[in-house]
Amino acid sequence: MRGSVLRTRGGLSVRLDTRAAGVVLLLAALAAVLAVALIGTGDYPMSPGEVLSTLTGGGTAAQEFIVNDVRLPRVLVGLLVGAALGIAGAVFQSVSRNPLGSPDVIGLGQGAAAGALNVIVLFHGGTYAVTGGAFAGALATGAAVYLLAWKRGIHGYRLVLVGIGAAAVLGAVNGYLLTRADYVDAARAVVWLTGSLDGRDWTQVRPLLVACAVLVPLVLGRGRALRMLEMGDDAAFALGVRVERTRLVLMLAAVLLTAAATAAAGPVAFVALTAPQLARRLTRSAGPNLPAAACMGAVLLVGADWAAQRLFGDRLLPAGVVTGMLGGGYLLWLLVNERKAGRI
Template sequence: MTVAEQTRPGGRWTRTGVTPTDRAVTIGRYTVRFDRRATLVTAILLALVVVLVAVSLMVGEYQVGPGALWDVLTGTPQRRLDRFFVMDRRLPRALVAVGVGGGLAAAGAIFQRLYNNPLASPDIIGFTSGASFGAVFVLLVLGGSLTFGAIGAAVGALTTFAIIGVLTVLGGLRGTRLVLVGIALGALATSATSYVLSQAYLPSAAVANTWLIGSLSGRGWGHVAAVAIGIALVTPVIVLSNRAFHALDLGDTVAMTLGVRSGRARMALMLAATILVGLSVAAAGPISFIALAAPHLARGITRTPGAGILPAACVGALLLGVSDLVAEHAFPAPVPVGVITVSIGGVFLIWLLVREGLRHRV
């Protein structure tokens, strides 16, 4: 049975069985259930992602027309500049935007379902802050390059995961208390980052500060490869944990009855989400609010409170891709994409808090 989620006026998430629009496809011994509307919306979102990438390849100070773009992508460019701007400058940046946006959104969807809290996202519960501190520590204290800074970001995210995992096992933390612990860890990591920045050599601190805003400028094929490898490693874990994911939606007691080891399943999914966060921060810096907003928007447009990870990832890819286009072309001079996502995300967070407050009053 497929598990779907519904939100009642109190703002908490409850679970039901098969939704009215569920359909099943049998392949051999396996039966796969899917929601027709969610599947259609996901297909449309994927098509929009492709369109967004194509637009990103054509617009800019050097214009590339649809015909010239097709020639470049098919390996028959008419002009060298067309190939340079498309393949060397714009395509890597567009792919990193799609990969990072999708990775952050997928991580946010996992955290929100595991924590059973609509405000749970890596940039709120400390994982992004931990990754940022890891990168800044490597860059400014150890004097490492941006490549080693990326490794530091991944280590910082995994360290945060380890601390929360230990606290979960020892203290039995769940739900809201676990979110509050994550917020406290994020505050400590942010404070430590600020201290390191205040003590660093000014030019180096300026470089690190720019990175901390979140930017896709100068991204190349090395960044694309890192994000792609990370997504390829994490995707099988998420797919194989799908049954456990649905069982956990019903609660730990029911999950154990169904033969799912809830603690192990939660840790596996949290580790997968943490890897996505670490790689995303390593590739583009701490992009804020994509992980928070995208799952909510995916649930809204699919009209499925339990919308899957793929719709959320598509929405996240679109959000970051559009934000990057705005950051690059809507101002007299390009600005870091993190400025755009923070501005949009701040408004979204206020709206979300107000909405939750009104629901609790009903």
């Protein structure tokens, strides 16, 4: 195993995977570069130097308004949503011991969308009501999938299959809700369902930041137990992990992270599926690689939003369209490899 051991004078030793740490630092730097580039992109273009000067208080009044009030909240939502989805995907893939065990595959994104659509279509709710609906829908879906997949424990493929069925049912429910909506609500719902960072402001940043500040340390603090769960319930129990309690806490945290991300930006497709897998391939380390997955998720979403604004001419696409195109191709590649390996 690669890495170095850090020892303190008190006798405490900690092993550090230098490759994984280097990957995290590089991904964090790339996310920061993309964030600066995205802030400078738009009808009023700004150079990276102007963006950095404005962020540190050296810009003109017009630049401060554009950066601090219009573009910075959008970028922060992108970074936080990407990180939340990356960590949530890593948790579910580790718990299910299946690369397909992603929130958007097992129906959590569709459940959050169903809750939000009910608020939009039936109650014409505002931003905070939609956020509450997304949380309620994701929690209800997560509880239903967990209970239906339970049979003397949680088996990875059973969890994925139950989740795929739940996603199909919820997709039909969402389609029905759209047919019941009037023109204005239907247009608003369709834009939200695509997954977009357009128009995001500080009202989306604050609750998302609070959710990440509470839930991300909770998940990171159980990273060692999560890694042991990948070895199987019996092995984890033998190593001192309280299996069911740990799994329930981690899954609940991942559901809440997915709900918070979906409420802020809509059901952004495939970030939760691809980010943990790409992070693991870069670090070449076993385990969930939670920090790398978070940074990779942030890079993917902010990079997709930048590409959606710059690479398609005058047509500004939602970020969810770009992640859907890239993630769909990755999913097909993953299914082919899983079939060749005899796992499906």
